[in-house]
Amino acid sequence: MAEEPAKEAWFDETWTKVHPLSPLVRGWVTIVAIPAAFFAYNWEMWSNLWTAWRTGQLVENVQSNPLPYLIGGGLFLALALLIFVGFTLSWWFTRYKITEEHVMVKSGIFVRQHRQARIDRVQAVDLRQPLLARIARLAELRFEVAEGDGTAATLAFLRKREAERLRTEIMDRAAGRLPARGITPEGTPPPDPSNSASLNVGNSDDSEAISNIPRPSATESTELPGPADSPIPAAVPDRQITRVPIWRLIASMICGPGGVIVVFVAGIYVTYLGLTTALVWFSGEQDASMVMEVGLQPAVGIPILLGAVVGFWGQLTGGWNFTATMTQAGLRLKYGLTTTNTQTVPPGRVQGIQIQQGLLWRPFGWYKVIVTVAGYGLDSRTTLLPVGTAGDVMRLTAEMFPDLRVERPEQVFMAGLQGSGANRGFTEVPARAALFDPLVRRRRGFFTTPSALLIRDGWMTRRLTMVPHERIQSTALQQGPLARWRNVATLHIHLPAGPITALAKNQDLEHIRHLFTQETAYAAVARRLTDRNQWMLPEELAEFEKNVAEAVEKLDDAVVSSAP
Amino acid sequence: MLHSEAIDPAGVEWTRVDEKYITVKYITGIGGWLVTFAIVGVPLLLSWTGIWVDFPLWLQVLVIGGLGLWAAVDLALVPRRVRAIGYHERADDLLIRRGLLWQRVVAVPYGRLQYVDIEAGPIMRKLGLCTVQLKTASAATDATIPGAVRSEGARLRDELAARGQARLAGL
Numbered sequence: 001m002a003e004e005p006a007k008e009a010w011f012d013e014t015w016t017k018v019h020p021l022s023p024l025v026r027g028w029v030t031i032v033a034i035p036a037a038f039f040a041y042n043w044e045m046w047s048n049l050w051t052a053w054r055t056g057q058l059v060e061n062v063q064s065n066p067l068p069y070l071i072g073g074g075l076f077l078a079l080a081l082l083i084f085v086g087f088t089l090s091w092w093f094t095r096y097k098i099t100e101e102h103v104m105v106k107s108g109i110f111v112r113q114h115r116q117a118r119i120d121r122v123q124a125v126d127l128r129q130p131l132l133a134r135i136a137r138l139a140e141l142r143f144e145v146a147e148g149d150g151t152a153a154t155l156a157f158l159r160k161r162e163a164e165r166l167r168t169e170i171m172d173r174a175a176g177r178l179p180a181r182g183i184t185p186e187g188t189p190p191p192d193p194s195n196s197a198s199l200n201v202g203n204s205d206d207s208e209a210i211s212n213i214p215r216p217s218a219t220e221s222t223e224l225p226g227p228a229d230s231p232i233p234a235a236v237p238d239r240q241i242t243r244v245p246i247w248r249l250i251a252s253m254i255c256g257p258g259g260v261i262v263v264f265v266a267g268i269y270v271t272y273l274g275l276t277t278a279l280v281w282f283s284g285e286q287d288a289s290m291v292m293e294v295g296l297q298p299a300v301g302i303p304i305l306l307g308a309v310v311g312f313w314g315q316l317t318g319g320w321n322f323t324a325t326m327t328q329a330g331l332r333l334k335y336g337l338t339t340t341n342t343q344t345v346p347p348g349r350v351q352g353i354q355i356q357q358g359l360l361w362r363p364f365g366w367y368k369v370i371v372t373v374a375g376y377g378l379d380s381r382t383t384l385l386p387v388g389t390a391g392d393v394m395r396l397t398a399e400m401f402p403d404l405r406v407e408r409p410e411q412v413f414m415a416g417l418q419g420s421g422a423n424r425g426f427t428e429v430p431a432r433a434a435l436f437d438p439l440v441r442r443r444r445g446f447f448t449t450p451s452a453l454l455i456r457d458g459w460m461t462r463r464l465t466m467v468p469h470e471r472i473q474s475t476a477l478q479q480g481p482l483a484r485w486r487n488v489a490t491l492h493i494h495l496p497a498g499p500i501t502a503l504a505k506n507q508d509l510e511h512i513r514h515l516f517t518q519e520t521a522y523a524a525v526a527r528r529l530t531d532r533n534q535w536m537l538p539e540e541l542a543e544f545e546k547n548v549a550e551a552v553e554k555l556d557d558a559v560v561s562s563a564p
Numbered sequence: 565m566l567h568s569e570a571i572d573p574a575g576v577e578w579t580r581v582d583e584k585y586i587t588v589k590y591i592t593g594i595g596g597w598l599v600t601f602a603i604v605g606v607p608l609l610l611s612w613t614g615i616w617v618d619f620p621l622w623l624q625v626l627v628i629g630g631l632g633l634w635a636a637v638d639l640a641l642v643p644r645r646v647r648a649i650g651y652h653e654r655a656d657d658l659l660i661r662r663g664l665l666w667q668r669v670v671a672v673p674y675g676r677l678q679y680v681d682i683e684a685g686p687i688m689r690k691l692g693l694c695t696v697q698l699k700t701a702s703a704a705t706d707a708t709i710p711g712a713v714r715s716e717g718a719r720l721r722d723e724l725a726a727r728g729q730a731r732l733a734g735l
Contacts, residue, residue, distance in 0.1 A: 523658035
């Protein structure tokens with residue numbers, strides 16, 4: 001690896017360097033932390049040095065005994081040089097390249113890393129701007145890919161404008177709206193298709209072989225009306241779906257679980273302080289020592305409060321200035337207090353959606369929306385809306401989720417959010433199994449529409465989980481001995497890793513068996529259809545939806561005729 | 565043929581795993597219980613030899629008796645538990661069931677398969693068995709067929725892989 005030819009193959013001119021300030025933006029903590037630690041560690045020495053400097057004694061000291069000062073100064077310089085060289089090398093060895101097929105990133109000085117993401121498999125593109133990057137007008141691009149375990153390729157950092165342009169182009173290509181032409185760094189002319197192969201000269205990895213093979217999607221895109229090399233189709237104007245006012249965010253945090261804990265702990269504190277003061281007041285000074293001893297106990301509350309503060313901070317940064325805009329590449333979420341995040345979630349990548357409402361949010365009619373997108377895992381990016389009204393939620397769901405294809409979608413929706421009992425098509429836990437779910441019984445149920453499965457749950461915190469049938473990975477029907485005794489069973493819907501668990505608990509056996517049959521049959525329909533990677537190609541989407549509709553119709557007849 | 569349980573889909577004839585898997589389960593089960601008894605036995609031994617505190621007799625009897633009964637029931641159920649494992653290949657998905665008291669039927673669509681794993685520990689290898697494991701994009705899928713004969717395992721893997729390729733639906 002360290003030999004000369006291998007080094008040449010590692011990257012060539014076709015690889016673009018990231019912005020020179022990137023290591024600084026990423027590693028500023030080192031720059032601040034090392035000197036800070038240095039100073040803090042022997043604070044006394046530095047202050048002595050400072051007084052010596054002020055009194056002019058320093059010059060004498062240096063003249064009489066220069067060695068320690070030389071060593072100290074030399075060490076300091078060496079450290080600075082080391083950091084500088086490290087940053088420069090790390091910048092030099094970080095390069096990216098965007099080919100017809102892949103986004104490729106190479107990094108690492110000693111341990112080298114090569115990340116590549118297939119563009120047509122890109123699930124979502126995020127643009128992040130930490131505080132320092134915001135000052136320097138830089139941005140980080142993250143690509144979430146559905147392959148493997150969903151590790152992301154990160155380009156950090158680019159000029160913000162360049163990052164935005166790349167994002168648009170890559171999202172367009174992932175969505176199939178742009179023909180698969182080479183994306184070039186700003187400033188260089190787009191390559192002629194005939195010599196695009198020459199781009200890969202000297203590139204020793206197997207991407208060369210791959211990128212020279214025409215992709216099926218590339219041929220598909222030529223079937224589009226209009227010439228294949230036409231520019232981006234007339235841009236659809238961006239529509240703002242919703243924004244979260246800061247007062248609502250803060251109010252929702254106070255009414256959220258964190259707020260409740262803080263109020264609870266604070267209540268205990270106040271009661272306690274009151275009691276101890278009263279005790280001192282009435283019993284006099286001599287018992288004060290005893291009171292003081294007990295008085296240490298409120299310290300127990302401090303970790304809880306600290307935890308709440310950390311949680312609050314997360315909520316605050318995650319929801320600050322939150323706006324959701326529908327662009328032609330997908331839903332664009334923008335938020336952040338110190339770090340500005342811009343993430344784009346294509347509707348076709350949403351595996352499941354969950355709407356939640358805590359007890360104290362009910363009077364205000366607020367909801368939170370979370371999604372499962374492959375690659376996002378469990379992190380904070382899964383929040384589609386930190387707090388919004390029913391109207392916000394409905395508009396958002398309409399954009400991000402397939403049409404429910406029922407008579408009155410709003411009513412079904414509201415029944416899922418607020419309703420209870422077996423009405424509007426929702427089931428409930430049968431009365432004979434009430435002892436398993438005494439409180440949540442009438443809220444726990446499911447509803448199937450031709451396009452999605454809706455599961456509602458939760459007595460205090462209401463939840464409505466919606467999963468498109470064609471996104472379900474696998475289904476499992478489970479029954480324990482007690483459930484068998486009451487003739488109920490639980491259906492688990494398996495989704496890719498994410499914050500949403502979809503399960504219909506303790507449902508009537510006949511209902512749930514029917515649902516199991518139905519879901520497995522829907523899954524069968526979905527997988528007979530073509531891969532929907534390029535989810536926004538209008539013709540493809542229309543074709544797909546037509547096929548689904550036809551297949552589902554046939555299926556519904558079959559399922560209905562086999563229904564109990 | 566398996567007796568059809570309440571949650572089994574209608575009209576499904578389960579393929580049972582090999583009877584030899586009972587032996588495997590006996591060996592691993594007995595091994596597990598021996599370890600449990602060894603761990604529980606340490607304080608008791610210390611107590612008997614007088615090094616550690618004296619446990620009252622009723623506690624000793626209760627612990628040993630309770631564990632013994634549990635072990636006996638657990639081991640006695642092994643054959644039935646193994647016979648409760650079944651799988652069935654349908655046109656578009658594979659059904660796997662398991663469990664006596666806590667039953668589970670999972671349906672894994674072929675199009676969702678990411679890969680099929682075959683593994684076999686030393687005991688399984690000795691008896692010519694293997695475990696077929698199906699992976700989808702969801703970690704919750706948990707679809708395994710333990711104790712298939714090795715040739716059947718290989719056949720299943722190839723068959724599933726082929727069907728998965730043919731019906732790949734992406735994510």
